[in-house]
Amino acid sequence: MRISFLSVLMAGILVIIFSERSASQVINAGVPNSSRSIQYLDSLRRVASSTSEDAFDIPGITRLRKAIISSNTGADADKIKRLEEALNNLHPKETPYGIVVNINQDPSSQMAFNWFTNAGVSAGKVQIIKGSASTPSQFLKPLKTVEAKSFQANDLNYSVKSNGLLSLAGIADNAKRSYTVNKAIVTHLKPNTEYSFRVGNDGHWSEIGTFKTAPDRKADFSFLYTTDPQANNDEMFNISQKTTHAAQRMYPGASFWLACGDLVQSDKSANSEWEWEQFFSTQQDLFLHIPFAPVLGNHDKSENKNFTSHFNTSSASFDSAMSTSPGSVYSFVYGNALFLALSFEDYNKPGYLESLAKWMKVQVSEHPKTKWRIAYYHKTLFTGSHSHQGDSDGELVRDRFAPLFDSLKIDLALQGHDHIYEVIGPVKGKMLVPGALKNQLQVPVNPRENVTGRLNGVFNVKGGTLYFLNNSAGKKKYEPKSKAEMDSTESNLGMKNYYGLFSGRFGQTGRPTFSNISVTRDTVTVSTFEVYDESNVSPFDKIKLVK
Numbered sequence: 001m002r003i004s005f006l007s008v009l010m011a012g013i014l015v016i017i018f019s020e021r022s023a024s025q026v027i028n029a030g031v032p033n034s035s036r037s038i039q040y041l042d043s044l045r046r047v048a049s050s051t052s053e054d055a056f057d058i059p060g061i062t063r064l065r066k067a068i069i070s071s072n073t074g075a076d077a078d079k080i081k082r083l084e085e086a087l088n089n090l091h092p093k094e095t096p097y098g099i100v101v102n103i104n105q106d107p108s109s110q111m112a113f114n115w116f117t118n119a120g121v122s123a124g125k126v127q128i129i130k131g132s133a134s135t136p137s138q139f140l141k142p143l144k145t146v147e148a149k150s151f152q153a154n155d156l157n158y159s160v161k162s163n164g165l166l167s168l169a170g171i172a173d174n175a176k177r178s179y180t181v182n183k184a185i186v187t188h189l190k191p192n193t194e195y196s197f198r199v200g201n202d203g204h205w206s207e208i209g210t211f212k213t214a215p216d217r218k219a220d221f222s223f224l225y226t227t228d229p230q231a232n233n234d235e236m237f238n239i240s241q242k243t244t245h246a247a248q249r250m251y252p253g254a255s256f257w258l259a260c261g262d263l264v265q266s267d268k269s270a271n272s273e274w275e276w277e278q279f280f281s282t283q284q285d286l287f288l289h290i291p292f293a294p295v296l297g298n299h300d301k302s303e304n305k306n307f308t309s310h311f312n313t314s315s316a317s318f319d320s321a322m323s324t325s326p327g328s329v330y331s332f333v334y335g336n337a338l339f340l341a342l343s344f345e346d347y348n349k350p351g352y353l354e355s356l357a358k359w360m361k362v363q364v365s366e367h368p369k370t371k372w373r374i375a376y377y378h379k380t381l382f383t384g385s386h387s388h389q390g391d392s393d394g395e396l397v398r399d400r401f402a403p404l405f406d407s408l409k410i411d412l413a414l415q416g417h418d419h420i421y422e423v424i425g426p427v428k429g430k431m432l433v434p435g436a437l438k439n440q441l442q443v444p445v446n447p448r449e450n451v452t453g454r455l456n457g458v459f460n461v462k463g464g465t466l467y468f469l470n471n472s473a474g475k476k477k478y479e480p481k482s483k484a485e486m487d488s489t490e491s492n493l494g495m496k497n498y499y500g501l502f503s504g505r506f507g508q509t510g511r512p513t514f515s516n517i518s519v520t521r522d523t524v525t526v527s528t529f530e531v532y533d534e535s536n537v538s539p540f541d542k543i544k545l546v547k
Helices: 023-027 038-049 058-070 076-088 165-169 234-250 273-281 306-310 317-322 352-366 392-408 483-488
Strands: 004-010 013-019 097-102 111-118 125-130 144-147 149-157 176-186 194-201 209-212 221-226 257-259 292-294 330-334 337-341 372-376 412-414 421-428 458-460 465-470 502-507 513-519 524-533 536-546
Touching (some): 038 076, 058 076, 058 273, 097 292, 111 194, 125 176, 144 176, 176 194, 234 513, 234 524, 273 306, 317 352, 337 352, 421 458, 421 536, 465 513, 465 536
Parallel strands (some): 221 257, 257 292, 337 372, 372 412, 412 465, 458 536
Antiparallel strands (some): 004 013, 097 111, 125 144, 125 194, 149 176, 194 209, 221 513, 330 337, 421 465, 421 502, 513 524, 524 536
């Protein structure tokens, strides 16, 4: 049973209760319809303002505080609606939030779970049943119950000035909040099987989620790829969630969701747990039904290690020991593809890049029969953006890892960081592989939206790596350099004919994007779309990899 927060005014005394009825049903009991305006609004405000914050979930309390302040402006009907929604979406402090299903090692036989509750709440558990469940009664005899490992994350920085919470919710900049972090892994699952799950504790369960394990054979599959939502306020989170919801609606059968970092904006000591809270709450319906495979972006690094706390990915031993935010270096096999999740964010730590290179070699050697090798990471090895093409750390990583990608025969490199659309390669030895491209359309050149005047194409990656970036899923965008601008700075880039690497579409339209990537035995097809709004999605580019 879902418990809703309700209130009732009795003999002028405020009583707060839990019930299955709505707040309006209780408050309006015996009250004439004519009172459903000022009187009802005033009662809602009294209820909201006197609510004990210690009893309810942190996200719900923040939403309530925003609703209280917003109820001072606008039409009465809108004020009432905002307060009703905030009150009825409060949950007891034991209720899980920030729930995510993560790929962790072999996705055909196990899945990992991560969630938050308020501080001081006992460790929760995850329950699994086979098939698709719709009611809590179906979990009375779960197939598996796994106790979570939990720890307290105390005094995390909750808000920063750019979030706007001081004016929107009366929450001071750099306010602190504490949490209980829960992590659980369910093993010995059957391949290619749908399961339902819930997390929490008796009396305080999450909504029901579902996932499907990977097949144990080299079957075809598809996945979603997004990067850099990098939001820090309500407007930006709204843009990014529209993008991911549009992707899910178009491709409900995608096997998992891969993200190349910068999931939030505020980082280092000025990080914001509220941003992580919004990242999950605006997309919680998606995270309950598709496994998530993220990597760390530079904006995800923080002294609080928010990235590590919010995800339950596996972590290479050197990553756990050396990284500022462990959990962004891992691998998994899905179908006929080896995925290498990489982080270059600690590039300046002595021995880190050497350890990463060694680990990559081991992963490839242990999976010699996979047809496709896909690396994904945040910081670009190759890019044409004004913002990052000349970065010294980018050049360092490129010099170290482009030759390694060559030797390991990485087919596709999915990138982030640069908030622009670019198809680069196939590249080997920092040069374009000749004769590797066919069936490409030539369209009018646009100095911003399509600098190369190219569209689509079939790329043979047998002799090199295709480096791909699909812009960003959020609001923030960067601008492309022209050929003349790249040529004028070649001496600083440590390369010749850098512009010549841009073999496909390259440019910026300013709209958020996502890609669906389908993998078969013979091809990898990357279909990218621009999102105008949730129901208005336009094809942007479609490329195919063969070898």
